[in-house]
Amino acid sequence: MKSKKLLKNVEKSIVATIDGFFIISLLATSIYPQEVAIRSNHKERVDDLFESSYEKHGSKNRLPMFNIPLNRFTSDKKIQKENLDKEDERYNKLLDRIIKLEAQLAEKEKSNEKKEISPEDWEEQLEKDLEAQKKTSERQKDKSGSNNTTDNTNNPEDWEIQLERELQLQKAQSKKFQNSRNVNAPTTLNPQTSNQNAQNLMMDINAAVDMVGAWDKNKPKTTANSFDIREAEFGFNAAVDQVMRGTLLIAAHNESGKYFFEIHEAKVQFPFLFKNVSATVGRMFLDQGRLNKIHRHDRPFTQAPIVHRKLMGEESNQDTGAELSILFPWMKINQELVLGATNGRVWGHSHSAGPPKNNPMFYAHLKNFYYIGNNWGTQFGFTGIRYEPDQNTKTVRKQYGMDIVFKWNRSFLSSFMFMAEFWLRETEFPFEKLKNNKPEMDRQYGYYAFADYQFHQQWHAGFRYDYFSVTSLRDKYGYKAPNAEIAYTPQITYKPSEFSYIRASFERRFTKDFTIETTKIDFRPIQDQLRDFYENQDQQKTSPTVVSYQFYIQCVFILGAHPPHVY
Amino acid sequence: MKKKFFCIIYAYLLLSSISLLAETNIITTVTDLRYFAEQIGKNKVKVESMIRGFDDPHFVMTRPDFLVKLSEAEIFCQVGLDLEIAWAPLLLQQSRNVKIQKGQNGFCDASVGINILGKPTVQVDRSMGDMHIFGNPHYISDPVNAIQVANNIMTALQRVDPDNGDFYQQNYDEFRERIVKLTKEEMKAFQPYFGSKVAVFHDEFMYLANRFKFNANLTLEERPGIPPSSRYLEQVIKNMKANNIKVILISPVNNPQFAEYVSSQVPGSQVVIMPTSVGALPEIKTYEDTIRQGLKKIKEALDKTKTVGGKK
Numbered sequence: 001m002k003s004k005k006l007l008k009n010v011e012k013s014i015v016a017t018i019d020g021f022f023i024i025s026l027l028a029t030s031i032y033p034q035e036v037a038i039r040s041n042h043k044e045r046v047d048d049l050f051e052s053s054y055e056k057h058g059s060k061n062r063l064p065m066f067n068i069p070l071n072r073f074t075s076d077k078k079i080q081k082e083n084l085d086k087e088d089e090r091y092n093k094l095l096d097r098i099i100k101l102e103a104q105l106a107e108k109e110k111s112n113e114k115k116e117i118s119p120e121d122w123e124e125q126l127e128k129d130l131e132a133q134k135k136t137s138e139r140q141k142d143k144s145g146s147n148n149t150t151d152n153t154n155n156p157e158d159w160e161i162q163l164e165r166e167l168q169l170q171k172a173q174s175k176k177f178q179n180s181r182n183v184n185a186p187t188t189l190n191p192q193t194s195n196q197n198a199q200n201l202m203m204d205i206n207a208a209v210d211m212v213g214a215w216d217k218n219k220p221k222t223t224a225n226s227f228d229i230r231e232a233e234f235g236f237n238a239a240v241d242q243v244m245r246g247t248l249l250i251a252a253h254n255e256s257g258k259y260f261f262e263i264h265e266a267k268v269q270f271p272f273l274f275k276n277v278s279a280t281v282g283r284m285f286l287d288q289g290r291l292n293k294i295h296r297h298d299r300p301f302t303q304a305p306i307v308h309r310k311l312m313g314e315e316s317n318q319d320t321g322a323e324l325s326i327l328f329p330w331m332k333i334n335q336e337l338v339l340g341a342t343n344g345r346v347w348g349h350s351h352s353a354g355p356p357k358n359n360p361m362f363y364a365h366l367k368n369f370y371y372i373g374n375n376w377g378t379q380f381g382f383t384g385i386r387y388e389p390d391q392n393t394k395t396v397r398k399q400y401g402m403d404i405v406f407k408w409n410r411s412f413l414s415s416f417m418f419m420a421e422f423w424l425r426e427t428e429f430p431f432e433k434l435k436n437n438k439p440e441m442d443r444q445y446g447y448y449a450f451a452d453y454q455f456h457q458q459w460h461a462g463f464r465y466d467y468f469s470v471t472s473l474r475d476k477y478g479y480k481a482p483n484a485e486i487a488y489t490p491q492i493t494y495k496p497s498e499f500s501y502i503r504a505s506f507e508r509r510f511t512k513d514f515t516i517e518t519t520k521i522d523f524r525p526i527q528d529q530l531r532d533f534y535e536n537q538d539q540q541k542t543s544p545t546v547v548s549y550q551f552y553i554q555c556v557f558i559l560g561a562h563p564p565h566v567y
Numbered sequence: 568m569k570k571k572f573f574c575i576i577y578a579y580l581l582l583s584s585i586s587l588l589a590e591t592n593i594i595t596t597v598t599d600l601r602y603f604a605e606q607i608g609k610n611k612v613k614v615e616s617m618i619r620g621f622d623d624p625h626f627v628m629t630r631p632d633f634l635v636k637l638s639e640a641e642i643f644c645q646v647g648l649d650l651e652i653a654w655a656p657l658l659l660q661q662s663r664n665v666k667i668q669k670g671q672n673g674f675c676d677a678s679v680g681i682n683i684l685g686k687p688t689v690q691v692d693r694s695m696g697d698m699h700i701f702g703n704p705h706y707i708s709d710p711v712n713a714i715q716v717a718n719n720i721m722t723a724l725q726r727v728d729p730d731n732g733d734f735y736q737q738n739y740d741e742f743r744e745r746i747v748k749l750t751k752e753e754m755k756a757f758q759p760y761f762g763s764k765v766a767v768f769h770d771e772f773m774y775l776a777n778r779f780k781f782n783a784n785l786t787l788e789e790r791p792g793i794p795p796s797s798r799y800l801e802q803v804i805k806n807m808k809a810n811n812i813k814v815i816l817i818s819p820v821n822n823p824q825f826a827e828y829v830s831s832q833v834p835g836s837q838v839v840i841m842p843t844s845v846g847a848l849p850e851i852k853t854y855e856d857t858i859r860q861g862l863k864k865i866k867e868a869l870d871k872t873k874t875v876g877g878k879k
Contacts, residue, residue, distance in 0.1 A: 159754055159761075159780065166711055167747060173680055174718045245660060272665040276638055327634055327663055334631045369631035375622070377630055411623035411820050412792070457794050457822065497793065498653075499693060564657040567629050 203238030206560035210297040213553040222548050228254050231296060233264060237563055244268045249295075253315075260351065264295070264318070276327040283320040287338045287365050288383050289421055290403035292316045298565060300417065300452055302505050302554040306466040306485050307446030311399065311423045313348025319361060334369040344387055347397075361387045369567065379567055380404040389427065397427045407567070412498075415454040422447040443472045446485075452493075460493040466509075484512045500557040510547040591728050594640040594667075596651050597624050598845040599707045600677055602854050603717045604644065606742045607735050608724055617658075620846020623820035625697070625792065627654045637662035640673065642723050647678035648704035675723035677716040681706050684773050696790025708843070709774035710750045710858055714743050749855055753862055754779060763869050764877040766807055768817040768826050771843060779862065782877060785812060787825050795825055804832045812836075813872035814865065818843040839868045 213227030233251040240246045249264040267282030285293050291304070292312055304314065321342025328335040344361030345354030363385040371377045383401035388394075402422045409415035427442040446468030454460045466487040475481040491505035590613040595601045601616035608614065617633050618624060624646065637643060637658055645651050659668065667673040685703030706712045721739040725732040761780040765772075768787045776783035785806060789799040807813070807829070813836040815826045823838065830836045841861050842851040851857055869875045 159758075160751075163711070163750065163754065167714075170680075170711065170715055170718075174715070269660075271660055271663060272668075273663075276663045278661070278663050327638060329635060329639070331632075331635060334635050336631065336634075367631070371630060371632045375628075377628070377632075379631065407628060409626070409628055412626040413822050497693070497697075564629055564653055566657070567631055 203236055204561035204563065206235045206237075206558060206562045208233045208235070208295070208297045208556065208558045208562065211555045212302060214550060216548065216550045218548040218550075223550050227553065228257075229259075230254055232259075233295065233297065235560075235562070237561075240268065243272075244270050262351075276329065278325050278327075280323045280325070281321075283318065284323070285316045285318050286340060286342065286363065287323055287325075288312070288317060288340075288363055288385055288399075289365070289401045289423070290381065290405060290419065291421060293566075297556045297558075300419070300462065301450060301464055301489065301491060302503055302552045303489075303507065303550075305421070305446075305448035305450075305464065306468040306487060306509075307421065307423050307448055310446060310468055311425050311444065315349050317348055319343055319346070321360065332370075336367045336369075338365040338367070340364070347387060347389065355391045357388050357391050359386075359388055361385065374408075375410065376406070376408045377567070378404065378406045394430045395427060397425065399423060399425045405567075409454075413454075413457050415452075417452045418450070420447065420449040441472060442470075444468070444470045458495050460495065462491045462493065464489045464491075482512065486510055486512070499559075499562070501555075503552075503554040503556075505552045505554075507550040507552070508547070509550070591642065591724065592640050593642040593644060594636050595644040596655055597646055598847075599713075599854060599857075600644045600646065600716070600720070602845045603713065603742075604642075604720050604724075607717055607721050607738050609734075609738055611728070611731055611734065612724070620844045620851065621819045621848070624650055625653065627651070629654050629657055633658050634661055634663075637667065638664045640664060640667055641727050642673045642675055643667035644675040644677055644720060644723065646704055646707070647676040648683070648701045648706075649699055650704035672726040673723070675719055677719050678704070678706065679719050680715045681712050684777060685770065694790075696788075697792030699791075703770060703773050705771035705843075706774045708772060708857075708861075709778045710746050710753075710854075711778060712774060713854060714746050717742050717746075745855070749858060750778075753858060757781075757862055757866065760866055760869055760875055762877045763814075763865075763875055764810055764812045765814040765816055765865065765869075766803065766812050766829070768815065768821045771818060772816055772841070775861070781865070783816065785810075787815065787829060794822070800825065800829055804829055807833045807836065811874055811877075813874050814839060814868040816841050816865070819847050835872055837868045837872055839864050841865075 209229065210231040211227065212230040214223035215225050216223045231251055231253055233249055236248045238246060246268050248266050250261060251264045252259045252261045263283055265282070265284045267280050267284045270279045273279055285295070287293055291299065291308055296315055319342035321340060323338055323340040326337045328337070340363045341360045344357045344359065346352070363383065365381055365383045367379060367381040369377065369379040381403045385399040387397045387399070389397050404420050406418040407416070424445040425443070429442070448464055448466045450462065450464040452460050452462035466485070468485045469483055473481045473483050487507055487509040489505050489507040491503055493501050493503040495501040590611060591608065593604050593608070593612050593614045595604060595614065595616045597618060598616045598620040601614045604612060604614045615636060618627055643659065645655055665671065683702035683706065685699070687698065687700060691698045691700055707716060717739055721735050724735045757779050764782040766785040766787060767783050769791065770786050772783045785803065787795055787800070787803055789795040813833060815830055815836065815838045817823060817826045817838060817840055819840055826838045830838045841864060842848045842857045845851060845854055845857060851860060
């Protein structure tokens with residue numbers, strides 16, 4: 001009995017060991033690369049393997065390695081059937097595993113194929129690289145140097161997908177900007193301001209150089225007969241803080257061959273004092289008339305009009321003080337009133353501080369603008385100035401002005417401007433200080449009219465008429481001496497851009513002044529000359545005149561961010 | 568007497584600071600922005616554009632009547648990217664209106680959020696002409712950008728008039744839907760013309776070309792804002808002949824003589840005056856008209872000159 005039990009146990013262990021070997025051998029067989037078929041039909045290939053094994057070894061139920069049929073270890077039909085079922089199950093499991101492993105191997109070999117560049121593939125790769133470079137260079141064919149141009153190689157069928165994607169992106173980004181004031185982008189967008197800050201250090205810096213050549217053949221000479229730097233100006237303009245805006249203009253003038261650096265303007269503007277009111281404080285070109293505020297290099301002509309030179313100064317009337325500007329809210333005719341008060345120590349341009357005065361200089365300028373339509377507009381203004389030229393007396397100078405400008409433009413292609421100013425100066429001398437029968441009132445007046453037409457994008461033609469007279473002038477006998485200075489100045493300007501121009505002008509000026517000695521010497525007694533003069537009043541046009549001709553060339557260039565010009 | 572005088576002054580200051588109208592006052596620089604603001608704000612806004620549709624936004628005189636309008640505005644909207652650098656900043660500074668200054672609720676730069684094209688790739692200077700250093704500012708010609716512009720205007724309105732925020736949002740959604748529909752329709756219709764090549768006078772059709780897949784890189788302007796030299800125009804003519812480009816797009820503000828000269832030298836070519844903004848041409852009343860009519864003109868010109876698709 002015991003021996004039979006022992007035999008049974010031994011049989012079981014042997015069967016188990018053989019099963020184990022069978023499984024291991026099949027597994028080993030299944031993963032051995034040369035035995036695994038790299039084909040899509042795994043089952044077929046595995047069946048072929050088993051068929052070949054069957055042919056070789058006689059039975060499916062035999063181990064291919066050991067050639068021992070499984071069922072040899074038992075005669076029990078039931079157990080034999082069970083063993084067969086188990087083998088089938090194992091067979092199916094192994095088959096599944098083999099299929100999976102085959103698929104993995106196939107994938108592995110496919111990726112190995114890609115990495116391996118065979119000598120025959122480099123030409124194809126080179127072609128692809130060249131094609132990509134060609135597309136990039138086609139995109140960069142923009143003349144202005146920009147390369148952000150259209151990629152015309154987009155597949156037309158992709159545009160719908162691209163459009164949808166961009167619309168979705170835009171929708172998502174717009175939500176991020178809710179409640180933002182759009183000063184700081186809350187997403188990673190392309191900020192527009194960072195480049196600007198880097199470029200101009202948070203202020204506008206500019207330089208303007210004005211070169212003038214003047215020649216004449218008069219006797220005596222009326223010009224310098226040379227080409228010089230008339231003026232070089234540096235400007236800085238920026239917001240100081242949320243309350244004020246600062247401007248600093250420093251200029252070097254050529255005065256008799258020497259250059260003097262001085263402050264042209266150093267002022268702060270308070271743009272938001274209260275409703276429609278702003279103030280400017282500091283040294284500035286005063287808002288008197290039209291031309292006084294405009295710097296020489298910005299003027300539409302080379303030499304200042306005679307009336308301006310006589311009554312405002314060679315360049316402009318500058319002083320230190322304050323101006324208040326009120327912009328009225330009417331819409332039909334736009335009005336701006338400027339009220340100013342300055343030290344009043346000097347008039348015009350001076351290198352000295354001037355004596356202190358009893359009262360400041362006061363002035364007011366009322367500007368009226370009317371938009372006619374179709375880019376035609378006109379602005380006319382009235383100015384009144386009160387100034388005390390002498391600290392020791394009660395002499396008072398009152399100056400009244402009227403200015404007008406008509407403008408039209410068609411973009412930068414064509415434009416027309418007409419500008420005119422009239423000035424009247426009356427200086428009242430205190431009666432008790434009169435000496436030598438001087439008149440109690442010195443009265444001078446003058447005007448100019450200027451027209452300029454841009455007949456080509458880069459060319460302008462202009463003409464100016466000047467007139468000036470001192471109505472209170474007396475001759476040596478105390479009679480009124482008629483006099484006038486009259487000038488005609490045609491000019492032509494070439495403007496390659498808004499930052500430079502070259503101008504040529506020719507002035508014909510003649511002076512009618514009975515007090516001036518003429519080239520013709522009249523040897524008759526003076527009484528006869530005077531009688532002749534007063535008896536022939538209508539022939540005053542032929543009274544003594546001096547005619548002079550001057551030729552000017554002006555060249556101006558501007559560097560940096562020059563502020564825009566007011567109307 | 569003195570009391571009466573000060574009473575009058577006080578009353579003037581008080582009354583002028585109170586807005587008696589319920590409408591939000593918007594001032595825009597160009598007519599396109601005015602149109603978008605009208606679509607978003609409808610009857611709750613009063614919008615005015617400083618220039619007309621056929622005025623050149625690069626060069627505008629700083630008229631004093633702009634100052635009065637700006638002094639009363641609650642929102643100021645500009646195209647940005649330095650398009651109005653020659654005139655708008657001065658007017659803004661002189662407007663005496665703190666509400667519309669940069670960084671305030673009433674300041675609206677329409678270029679925020681735009682995917683900007685045409686940025687310089689080299690350091691620029693004035694020898695290159697009137698360069699836009701922050702990129703090409705003519706982005707409104709792309710209808711997808713128009714949606715972003717409308718969005719910027721909507722957010723500005725919501726900042727200044729939050730009580731009607733939902734109203735503006737609703738109008739914006741309707742406007743967006745309209746423009747998206749327009750874009751898809753026009754792109755489908757323009758599909759056969761993808762890849763076509765045209766020449767332009769000024770580089771202001773870059774965004775339109777990018778959206779509708781045609782090439783508008785060849786400019787007649789040698790340098791922006793500077794009339795082209797004859798030497799350069801000869802190069803352009805050669806280029807057009809070699810690449811079979813026979814359509815030249817110009818805007819109503821451009822000088823047509825250069826385009827006409829080039830067209831006379833390239834056989835079979837055509838000059839097309841494009842609507843570049845609302846009101847640029849008499850028949851252009853809306854932004855949709857600008858896009859539709861513009862593309863229609865391009866298609867007709869390409870068909871007529873048989874240069875569809877840029878084939879040689």
